[in-house]
Amino acid sequence: MEIRETIKTLPTTSGVYLYKDAAGEVIYVGKAVNIRKRVESYFRKETGSVKTDFLVSKIAGIETVQTASEAEALLLEAGLIKRHLPKYNVELKDGKTYPFIRITKEEFPLVSVVRQTTRKYKDVAAEFWGPYVNPALVREALNIIRKIFPFRTCEPFAAQLCLYYDLGLCQGPCEAKVGRQEYMRNIKNIKLILDGKKDDLYRRMRRRMEEASLAQDFEGAGRLRDQIRAVGALYSGTGDINYYKEAEQLQRALALGRAPARLECFDISNIMGNQAVGSMVSFLNGKPDKNNYRRFRIKTVQGIDDFQMIAEVVRRRYSRLQREGLSFPDLIVVDGGKGQLGAALGELKKLNLSLPVIALAKQEEEIFVPGKRNPLRLPHDSLGLKLLMRLRDEAHRFGLKYHTLLRAKKFLGLDKP
Numbered sequence: 001m002e003i004r005e006t007i008k009t010l011p012t013t014s015g016v017y018l019y020k021d022a023a024g025e026v027i028y029v030g031k032a033v034n035i036r037k038r039v040e041s042y043f044r045k046e047t048g049s050v051k052t053d054f055l056v057s058k059i060a061g062i063e064t065v066q067t068a069s070e071a072e073a074l075l076l077e078a079g080l081i082k083r084h085l086p087k088y089n090v091e092l093k094d095g096k097t098y099p100f101i102r103i104t105k106e107e108f109p110l111v112s113v114v115r116q117t118t119r120k121y122k123d124v125a126a127e128f129w130g131p132y133v134n135p136a137l138v139r140e141a142l143n144i145i146r147k148i149f150p151f152r153t154c155e156p157f158a159a160q161l162c163l164y165y166d167l168g169l170c171q172g173p174c175e176a177k178v179g180r181q182e183y184m185r186n187i188k189n190i191k192l193i194l195d196g197k198k199d200d201l202y203r204r205m206r207r208r209m210e211e212a213s214l215a216q217d218f219e220g221a222g223r224l225r226d227q228i229r230a231v232g233a234l235y236s237g238t239g240d241i242n243y244y245k246e247a248e249q250l251q252r253a254l255a256l257g258r259a260p261a262r263l264e265c266f267d268i269s270n271i272m273g274n275q276a277v278g279s280m281v282s283f284l285n286g287k288p289d290k291n292n293y294r295r296f297r298i299k300t301v302q303g304i305d306d307f308q309m310i311a312e313v314v315r316r317r318y319s320r321l322q323r324e325g326l327s328f329p330d331l332i333v334v335d336g337g338k339g340q341l342g343a344a345l346g347e348l349k350k351l352n353l354s355l356p357v358i359a360l361a362k363q364e365e366e367i368f369v370p371g372k373r374n375p376l377r378l379p380h381d382s383l384g385l386k387l388l389m390r391l392r393d394e395a396h397r398f399g400l401k402y403h404t405l406l407r408a409k410k411f412l413g414l415d416k417p
Contacts, residue, residue, distance in 0.1 A: 003043070003059060003060075003061075003062065004043065006061075006062055007036065007039055007040055007043065007062070008036075008325070009325065010035050010036040010039055010062070010064055011035050011036065011064060011066050011325075011327060012034050012035065012036050012037070012325070012326055012327060013034070013035065013066050013067075013327045014031075014032065014033050014034070014035070014066070014067050014068070014069060014070050014072075014073050015031070015032065015035050015064055015065050015066040015067045015073050015076075016029060016030070016031050016032075016035075016064065016065045016067065016073055016076050016077050016080060017029075017030055017031075017032065017035050017038065017039055017062060017063070017064050018062070018063040018064070018065075018080065018084075018086075019055070019058075019059045019061075019062060019086075019088075020059070020060060020061040020062070020063065021058050021059070021060055021061075022058075022060040024061070026080075026084040026086050027055070027058060027059070027086050027087060027088050028055060028086050028088040028089055029077055029080045029081050029084065029086055029089060030077065031070070031073040031074055031076070031077040032073070033070050033073075035064050035066070036325075039062065042055075042056050042059075043056060051088075055088045066327075068261050069261075070137070071137070071140070071141050071144070072198075074132065074134070074137055074138060074141055075141060075193055075194060075196060076196040077132075078101065078129040078130055078132065078194055078196075079129070079194055079195040079196035079197070080196065081129075081130065081131070082128075082129055082194075082195065083195075089131065098115070098130065098131035098132055098135070099113045099114065099115060099130060099131065099132050099135050099138055099139075100113070100114055100115075100116070100117055100128045100129060100130035100131055100132070101113060101128065101129040101130060101132075101138065101142065101194060102114045102117075102126050102127070102128050103126060103127050103128075103129075103187065103190070103191065104124045104125065104126040105124070105125040105126060105127070106124060106157075107180055108152060108157070108173040108180065108183050109151070109152075109184075109187050110124075110151075110152055110153065110154070110155055110157075111142070111146075111151040111152070111153065111187075111190065112153055112155065113135075113138060113139060113142065114128075127191075129194045129195075145190055145193060146169050147168075147169065147230070148227055148230045148231060149186040149187075149189050149190050149227070150164075150168060150169050150170050150171050150186060151170065151171075151183075151186060151187065151190065152164075152170050152171075152173060152174075153170070154170075154174070157174060158174040159174060160174060160175060161174065161175050161177070165177070171183060171186070185208075188204075189201055189204070189205070192204070193231075198231075201231065202228065202231070205224055205227060205228050205231070206228065208224055209221050209224040209225060209228070212224060229245060229248060232247070232248060232259055243285055243286035243287075243387075245383050246286060246383040246384050246386065246387040247259035247260055247261070247286070247384075247387070248384075249378075249382060249383050249384030250331070250384040250387065250388070253367075253376065253378060253382075253384055254331070254356065254358065254367075254369065254376075256330070256331065256356055258330070260329075260330035260331040260356075261284060261285055261330055262282065262283070262284050262289075262327075262329045262330050262331075263282070263283045263329055263330065263331045263332075263333060263387075263391055264280055264281070264282050264283075264292075264317075264329040264331075264332055264333070265280065265281055265283075265332075265333040265334070265335065265391045265392055265394070265395040266278060266279070266280050266310060266313055266314060266317075266332075266333070266334045266335065266344070266395065267279050267280075267334075267335040267392070267395035267396045267398075267399045268298075268306050268309045268310060268313075268335070268399070269396075269399040269400050269402070270298075270304070270309075276297075276298040276301065276309060277295060277296060277297055277298060277399060277402050278295070278296035278298060278309060278310070278312070278313035278399065279293075279294070279295050279296070279395050279396075279398045279399030279402060280293065280294040280295070280296070280313065280317060280395065281293050281391065281394045281395045281398050282329070283387075283390075283391050283394075286387060288394060293398060294317065295398070295399070295402045296312070296313045296316060296317075298312060298313075299312065300312050306336065306339070306340060307339045307340060307342070307343040308343065310334055310336065310340045310343045310344055311343040311344070311346060311347045314332075314334070314343070314344045314347045314348065315347040315350070315351070318347070318348065318351055318353060318355075319351055322351060322353070328353070328355055329355070330356065331356045331357070331358070332344065332355055332356065332357040332358070333357075333358055333359070333360055333388060333391055333392060333395075334357070334358075334359045334360075335359070335360060335362070335392055335395060335396065336359050336360075336361060337359055337361045337366070337368055337375075338359065338368050340359050341357065341358065341359035341368045341370065344357050344359075345357060345370055357370065358370075360388050360389075360392050361375070364377070365377075365378075365380070365385060365388075365389065367385075367388070
C-alpha cells in the first residue's frame, strides 16, 4: 500500500526511475516519457512476465529524477546503470540482446554501438554504457552528440580521410588533422554526457571558453560557445539551436535556475467589463503546445478589474495542477505591468507555490520582475524578448478568439449563464 501511495505522487514528466529493495540497494533503473504512468504499469495485476512480477515483489522504494526530454532521460539512465550495476537491468531482458555504447581505450578512441560487452573486439580494451532498451533512440542520441563532439567510427583505424570528415562528424585523426589532446577533450565530454554529469560538462566547457577568450583565441571561444548552446539544445529536447539561444538569453536576463523549456502566458480580454475571459497558452521548446492551451470565463469579478481577473485565472490554473499532481511551467508570463504581476504573485503565494513569474507590458515591451522597482528592457533584436512577444501575442490572439465567440453566442441568444 505504501508503494501505491508513493506512485500517486510521482511526476508525470520525462525522467528516470530507480527501484530499490528493502536494503536500499538500487535493483533496477528505467526511463520514461511519463514517469508515473510507466511505474504504474509495473504494478498491474498481470504484467505478463514472471521476471517482472518477481522484480515488483522486491521493490521497497522508488526514487525519480526528472529531465527536460526523453533523450536526456536515456543518457541519464545509462550513467545510472553504469554506476549502480542493478542486477535486474540484465535479468529482465528475456533473452534479448540490447545495445551498449562502447568507447575504446585507444590513442584515438572509437565510439560505437554494440550488442554485447563480452565479445572480443580485436582485443581492444573499452568502456561500455547501457544496456539501452530502445535501440533507435540510443542511435539518435549518439548522432546528435556526434554533431557536437565529433569522433571516429571506423574499425579498423582508417588510412585516409572519409566522408565523415567532410561532414564535420570526425576530426580526421587518421591524417593527423587533430592532435590527441584535442580529440580526447571530445571523448571526455561525451563520457560526461553518458554519465549524466551535465553540470560538470557545462563547467568544463565554460572554463575552456573563458581561457580561450583570455588568450584572444576568439575563433576557439566562439566554437565552444556554439557547443555549449548545442548541448543545451540536446538537454532541452530540441534540435533547434535558435530556440536554445532564446531560452539561454531569458535564463541570463531573468536569473532563472535553468533555460526554460515550458512557458505559460495569461491574457485578459473584455470590452468595458463585458464578456470578460482569460486565456492561457503554453509553449514547449519555443513552439505552441496547443494541447495545453486553456480558456476561462471570468466568474468572480464584476466590472473592469484586470488585476482581479488575472488573479482568478492564475488561481484556477495552478490550484488545478496542484490538485492533480501535474508539472508546473519553467516560467509564467502575464500580459501587463506591475499590477498584473502583483496579482499573479499574490495568488501563487496563497497556493504556497514558488514559481518564476514576470509581466510583459505592451508598447515599450517592458519586463516587470518580482523584487525590482524598475522594469527590465531587453534590446528589441533580443531573441529572448522575441520569444516572450510571440508567447504574449499568441495568448492575446487565443483570448480574443474566445471573447469573439462568446459575444457572437450572446448576440444569437445561444449563450448559457
